Amino acid sequence: MRRKHAGESVQVVMVGSVGIDTIETPLARRTDLLGGSLSHACPAASFFAKVGMVGVIGEDFPEKYLRLYRRFGIDLAGLRRVSGRTFRWSGVYEADMINRRTLLTELNVFADFSPELPASYRDAPFLLLGNISPALQLHVLSQARRPKFVVADTMDLWINTARAPLMDLIGKVHMLTLNDGEARLLTGAHNLKACAAKLMKWGPRFVVIKKGEHGAMLFSPSGVFLVPAYPVDDVVDPTGAGDAFAGGFMGRLAQRGAISERAVRDALLCGSVVASFGVEEFSVEGLRRLTTARIARRQAELKRMTRA
């Protein structure tokens, strides 16, 4: 892999977690893998745009993973190293490679994470607020100067424990991403169209409802777009698929520049494709040898698979 985007200014800023994962599947067990939302989202975006990462790591974070980030061309000015251990997560996947059980969550240095944007990130036009507390997402957003497109991800934990700041945040972003169960929990509606209509009334022009291995649905003023999932031959490790999806989407949208329905649909398809490569190997291995040409080929294939 060549060093990409050298010398360019950061176009996409992403905030989220950096972690060390131990993952068990029915076929294998792998320890000390590179994990956390940023480790999937930033590499996924790096194929298309210069990405800056806002996260925190501990003293134990392996140098080899910093080298890997750099090989993806990711700007690390926003990655702080502090004393203590890096966030750790461990989980076991069931035979379906979908359902999983968390064995261990050690927040470590992530517990006191206070994301700060370096000066060089404040004018970045694209901002992905990964799934951290809405208060922290708002704090990051307040440091950005006139971002062109802000995406926020959230989850049931924040819907249940931090609804007021979450509602504040939702009023300030261009796109909200969440899964179907979370959309129902947040809005009180059952039908996903009704959920999305309510969410859009609260602020975002775009709502993406994620459905795991079944793809996602985009709701916008132009209607509904069914984002297909590429049928992968063998899923090896689904961890971080949603983050790679969001990252690939943001990178591709930043590369295109304009925010139109057409550009958003294309970027979502691209995110879905990048995520499909990601799940074919453990951790971010599936993205290491990936090229924009292979992404484009699979995206064209996926389009053919949906053409009636």
Next chain:
Amino acid sequence: MRRKHAGESVQVVMVGSVGIDTIETPLARRTDLLGGSLSHACPAASFFAKVGMVGVIGEDFPEKYLRLYRRFGIDLAGLRRVSGRTFRWSGVYEADMINRRTLLTELNVFADFSPELPASYRDAPFLLLGNISPALQLHVLSQARRPKFVVADTMDLWINTARAPLMDLIGKVHMLTLNDGEARLLTGAHNLKACAAKLMKWGPRFVVIKKGEHGAMLFSPSGVFLVPAYPVDDVVDPTGAGDAFAGGFMGRLAQRGAISERAVRDALLCGSVVASFGVEEFSVEGLRRLTTARIARRQAELKRMTRA
């Protein structure tokens, strides 16, 4: 509804069950509904082609349901009435409107069902062998003269108890439909592409793997087609959705006449759309007031929802 296809010769023959259902959902309980695979598949096909029904009913079968069949323009020469009670099924849907529990299955006259094609059906070019025992499916097939396109549906029961005749049947049909779990059970492969490759090697040119509310996948020599499900506002009764899908598909394909990848993809999309109308009301109520214009409009809408 006008009497359709009057005087036309039967183009599509369907064999399967006719039943009386009692269905409970979180919102309602309805007794003595028209049910069984033919009651969904034949009306779904009737919008596009003249359909003949091969099934059995008992003395208790309500006249109003025979009138309803006729209003759909369905030919009833193959529907035999025998002494005894009609097949009855009763089930309860969970809150997700997907998972269900069977409360009662009374085979009644369906237990001794021996499907016979009336002379007027033997030259019909399109034949749908609904989910009955493979031995009976083979028996029906042996009565058809040079059918142009034969589709067989099957299920785990026959895979587990009648594998030899099922394999015989699979070697003789143009398309096999089954759900993802059944495809894995039948082939021993896990990945759906691998399952489909194996099934196609056994005979059928087309394999359709059904994924319930997530649509279906078509496998053919041209590759994969992801059949989307139309996002319905409120699912009232999902019973028979798979049968309406198969029926709408067969009817539309028969209307088009030619068997090409393009025609099959269009017909699958059409089947998905007809099924989406079917689940919006109990039993076949959702198909009663349906028109080809409404089907075409929703199909165009569904195509826009998948266009990147």
